[in-house]
Amino acid sequence: MSTADIGLIGLGVMGANLALNIAEKGFRIAVYNRTTARTREFVEAAGSLADRIVPCETLEELRDAIKPPRPIILMVAAGAAVDQQIEGLKPLLQQDDIIIDAGNANFHDTRRHMNELAGTGLQFIGMGVSGGEEGARHGPSIMVGGPEASYRRIEPVLDAIAARYKGEACQAWVGPDGAGHFVKTIHNGIEYADMQMIAEIYGVLRDGYGLSAGEIAPIFAEWNRGRLNSYLIEITAHVLSATDSVSGEPLVDMILDRAGQKGTGRWSAIESQHLSVPATTIESAVAARSLSAMKTERQLTEERFGASARGTLAPLSPEKLEMLEQALFAGKIIAYTQGFAVMAAASREFGWNTPLGTVARIWRAGCIIRSQFLGEIAKALDVATDTQNLLLTELFSGYIETSHPHLRRLVAESALAGLPVPSLGAALAHFDQLRRGTGTANLIQAQRDFFGAHGFERIDGDGTHHGNWLPLAGSEAES
Numbered sequence: 001m002s003t004a005d006i007g008l009i010g011l012g013v014m015g016a017n018l019a020l021n022i023a024e025k026g027f028r029i030a031v032y033n034r035t036t037a038r039t040r041e042f043v044e045a046a047g048s049l050a051d052r053i054v055p056c057e058t059l060e061e062l063r064d065a066i067k068p069p070r071p072i073i074l075m076v077a078a079g080a081a082v083d084q085q086i087e088g089l090k091p092l093l094q095q096d097d098i099i100i101d102a103g104n105a106n107f108h109d110t111r112r113h114m115n116e117l118a119g120t121g122l123q124f125i126g127m128g129v130s131g132g133e134e135g136a137r138h139g140p141s142i143m144v145g146g147p148e149a150s151y152r153r154i155e156p157v158l159d160a161i162a163a164r165y166k167g168e169a170c171q172a173w174v175g176p177d178g179a180g181h182f183v184k185t186i187h188n189g190i191e192y193a194d195m196q197m198i199a200e201i202y203g204v205l206r207d208g209y210g211l212s213a214g215e216i217a218p219i220f221a222e223w224n225r226g227r228l229n230s231y232l233i234e235i236t237a238h239v240l241s242a243t244d245s246v247s248g249e250p251l252v253d254m255i256l257d258r259a260g261q262k263g264t265g266r267w268s269a270i271e272s273q274h275l276s277v278p279a280t281t282i283e284s285a286v287a288a289r290s291l292s293a294m295k296t297e298r299q300l301t302e303e304r305f306g307a308s309a310r311g312t313l314a315p316l317s318p319e320k321l322e323m324l325e326q327a328l329f330a331g332k333i334i335a336y337t338q339g340f341a342v343m344a345a346a347s348r349e350f351g352w353n354t355p356l357g358t359v360a361r362i363w364r365a366g367c368i369i370r371s372q373f374l375g376e377i378a379k380a381l382d383v384a385t386d387t388q389n390l391l392l393t394e395l396f397s398g399y400i401e402t403s404h405p406h407l408r409r410l411v412a413e414s415a416l417a418g419l420p421v422p423s424l425g426a427a428l429a430h431f432d433q434l435r436r437g438t439g440t441a442n443l444i445q446a447q448r449d450f451f452g453a454h455g456f457e458r459i460d461g462d463g464t465h466h467g468n469w470l471p472l473a474g475s476e477a478e479s
């Protein structure tokens with residue numbers, strides 16, 4: 001008998017917790033997992049919530065368990081697994097059933113699924129979910145893209161399960177088409193930049209000032225009480241104070257300095273390039289993860305060229321601590337400015353009309369980049385009718401004015417000491433380039449015209465022009 005309000009496929013970390021969250025909010029949910037044993041284990045561990053869970057061992061059983069028209073959430077590995085599940089569901093579902101891909105999909109795949117399902121009567125939603133295991137279980141941030149009418153049908157469930165910020169549910173429809181997965185991708189891109197900048201400051205404190213993990217932890221804990229207050233700063237302080245039960249050393253010192261990545265950071269950088277919107281803090285964070293994976297190469301290069309001695313910047317004074325905190329704040333402002341600019345450009349390019357203030361609001365709780373800072377972004381975007389450039393809003397222009405001299409000092413001192421700060425450096429370079437009304441691309445244009453007759457614009461008139469370049473003398477400049 002069809003009794004379930006909604007279905008869910010994929011009982012991994014995210015799917016299992018999301019299913020429990022949905023059941024806890026009073027909805028009856030039918031669940032299916034490719035590996036059947038996992039479905040059984042899930043229901044056995046569900047306790048009193050098991051009464052609202054209908055375990056299914058085939059997709060047909062899942063279909064029959066849900067009241068039509070059926071909403072079915074896919075929470076499986078992004079890519080081929082999503083393709084396979086959609087192919088499996090297609091012949092089984094009926095008019096107006098909705099397939100909701102809630103994984104970290106590439107928005108191009110989401111658009112492809114929508115096109116492939118067009119005309120079948122089936123609806124498709126691409127939905128970003130953030131908050132990890134804990135968020136999925138007790139309240140994630142949810143970014144929905146696709147037909148608005150389909151969103152409205154599942155809104156009561158999303159509203160019930162989402163995180164709350166001062167009573168407001170952190171879920172919203174952010175546009176048609178692939179808008180939901182695009183916004184989630186950029187959320188993760190910003191997450192990469194935020195994490196990388198925090199790691200750079202940790203590196204300066206550890207290698208430049210010679211502090212131990214135990215000495216750095218309270219610094220982040222203190223910063224979490226101020227303008228940097230955020231989940232990522234909070235977990236950084238927590239992580240740095242953890243002890244390894246095997247060695248008795250700080251756990252962070254026992255972890256290999258090689259970070260993985262699943263794709264969303266890279267996609268953010270790629271899409272920013274496609275849109276011609278610089279997101280250099282994100283790009284450098286992605287590159288830093290790639291470089292982190294090149295452990296042997298880094299060790300060989302250190303053997304050949306050496307690394308600066310630990311503690312070269314010591315001692316750490318209150319002024320230096322202020323510099324580090326303000327530098328991180330300035331870097332964060334630039335990273336979020338870049339991320340929001342990429343979303344604004346995608347919204348224009350694809351006609352999504354994505355409400356960026358709303359995006360900031362639904363990121364205030366539940367997601368990995370949640371912070372008080374996002375509340376300020378929401379306020380700034382709400383009043384800034386003439387610009388989506390955060391740096392030009394009254395609030396953030398004031399913040400960056402105060403904090404960028406600290407970022408400059410931090411980047412300069414780190415460079416002189418040989419300490420890598422790629423994302424903070426990228427943030428500073430972006431700011432300096434952006435605030436220079438007259439840049440240096442006149443020379444680039446001249447070079448392009450010289451070697452390729454690409455033409456250039458003049459400062460004193462319209463049209464495309466060519467230079468009366470003299471040929472190179474002699475052959476010494478030839479390659």
Ligand SMILES: NC(=O)C1=CN([C@@H]2O[C@H](COP(=O)(O)OP(=O)(O)OC[C@H]3O[C@@H](n4cnc5c(N)ncnc54)[C@H](OP(=O)(O)O)[C@@H]3O)[C@@H](O)[C@H]2O)C=CC1
Pocket residue numbers: 009010011012013014015033034035038075076077078080081082084085102103104105129130131132133262
């Ligand atoms: N972990 C996190 O913090 C977050 C993850 N996400 C995204 O959520 C999605 C799920 O992630 P997560 O729960 O962590 O992943 P897990 O690895 O914990 O679970 C993966 C799930 O996908 C299923 N699966 C894998 N391949 C296939 C396939 N070919 N056909 C059918 N089912 C398949 C697995 O089934 P089986 O048991 O049979 O292997 C399992 O249920 C991903 O897109 C991820 O990027 C989003 C936000 C946060």
Ligand SMILES: O=C(CO)[C@H](O)[C@H](O)COP(=O)(O)O
Pocket residue numbers: 104130131132188191260261262263264265368
């Ligand atoms: O979506 C997430 C958080 O928002 C996931 O944790 C995702 O896996 C993070 O990306 P990566 O694994 O590449 O660090």
